[in-house]
Amino acid sequence: xxxxxxxxxxxxxxxxxxxxxxxxxxxxxxxxxxxxxxxxxxxxxxxxxxxxxxxxxxxxxxxxxxxxxxxxxxxxxxxxxxxxxxxxxxxxxxxxxxxxxxxxxxxxxxxxxxxxxxxxxxxxxxxxxxxxxxxxxxxxxxxxxxxxxxxxxxxxxxxxxxxxxxxxxxxxxxxxxxxxxxxxxxxxxxxxxxxxxxxxxxxxxxxxxxxxxxxxxxxxxxxxxxxxxx
Amino acid sequence: xxxxxxxxxxxxxxxxxxxxxxxxxxxxxxxxxxxxxxxxxxxxxxxxxxxxxxxxxxxxxxxx
Ligand SMILES: [Zn+2]
Numbered sequence: 001x002x003x004x005x006x007x008x009x010x011x012x013x014x015x016x017x018x019x020x021x022x023x024x025x026x027x028x029x030x031x032x033x034x035x036x037x038x039x040x041x042x043x044x045x046x047x048x049x050x051x052x053x054x055x056x057x058x059x060x061x062x063x064x065x066x067x068x069x070x071x072x073x074x075x076x077x078x079x080x081x082x083x084x085x086x087x088x089x090x091x092x093x094x095x096x097x098x099x100x101x102x103x104x105x106x107x108x109x110x111x112x113x114x115x116x117x118x119x120x121x122x123x124x125x126x127x128x129x130x131x132x133x134x135x136x137x138x139x140x141x142x143x144x145x146x147x148x149x150x151x152x153x154x155x156x157x158x159x160x161x162x163x164x165x166x167x168x169x170x171x172x173x174x175x176x177x178x179x180x181x182x183x184x185x186x187x188x189x190x191x192x193x194x195x196x197x198x199x200x201x202x203x204x205x206x207x208x209x210x211x212x213x214x215x216x217x218x219x220x221x222x223x224x225x226x227x228x229x230x
Numbered sequence: 231x232x233x234x235x236x237x238x239x240x241x242x243x244x245x246x247x248x249x250x251x252x253x254x255x256x257x258x259x260x261x262x263x264x265x266x267x268x269x270x271x272x273x274x275x276x277x278x279x280x281x282x283x284x285x286x287x288x289x290x291x292x293x294x
Contacts, residue, residue, distance in 0.1 A: 047275045059282070116287055121294045
């Protein structure tokens with residue numbers, strides 16, 4: 001059964017990753033090109049030409065999709081019995097929303113995606129470690145929040161009180177954590193419109209990816225469930 | 231999960247290792263993976279970084 005869920009996760013992730021890669025190709029690449037044009041004065045290691053890098057973008061998002069799809073499938077398999085949602089379709093969508101928030105969107109609030117030409121290459125190792133710590137803490141916080149909410153529900157706490165409490169707790173914990181972490185790179189002097197458009201396309205890419213994983217995975221589960229009961 | 235259904239899923243650890251390796255190759259590698267093949271040149275050419283470059287920026291990992 002674990003293998004079945006893993007397979008569904010990889011399939012859903014690959015499919016959603018391809019869709020998100022195509023989205024990024026059309027809606028993200030133009031802003032990468034604008035950023036690179038601004039940067040043209042810098043000596044930049046060009047061993048791969050631009051058309052190949054654009055193809056590499058679609059391949060990168062598809063492979064990333066397949067990888068997080070595998071993580072999605074294994075997480076779904078181990079949490080399924082404990083999720084309150086009434087069917088696999090709803091469970092799948094809720095898990096994909098939780099992973100979108102924990103693995104991407106909450107870290108993005110502190111360390112947003114940056115276009116080429118804004119980061120300092122000399123401290124990329126440090127910034128990478130800081131980013132990974134942030135992803136781990138945000139994903140962990142979402143998981144703990146879900147567990148606390150489950151405990152409160154089983155203890156009989158009403159829905160409004162439970163959701164307000166867990167929501168406020170999550171905000172307070174993450175606010176303190178973000179405050180304690182080093183500041184994000186300042187894209188000093190970088191044009192604000194290019195930065196905004198680039199970041200919106202980055203959020204859009206991840207939204208397409210995670211919505212796609214949730215929908216395809218949920219549909220695959222429901223299809224098998226229907227066959228089982230027919 | 232590791233022992234779901236009572237028998238150990240022996241393929242689970244290699245599968246997880248493969249997933250981590252793939253994420254590393256796409257998002258973070260800067261020459262280490264190709265070094266056994268290309269030697270010194272792997273760090274300079276940095277093929278994986280350059281090929282996945284736009285994806286790294288748009289997927290939100292720290293870059294240049
Ligand atoms: Zn770059």
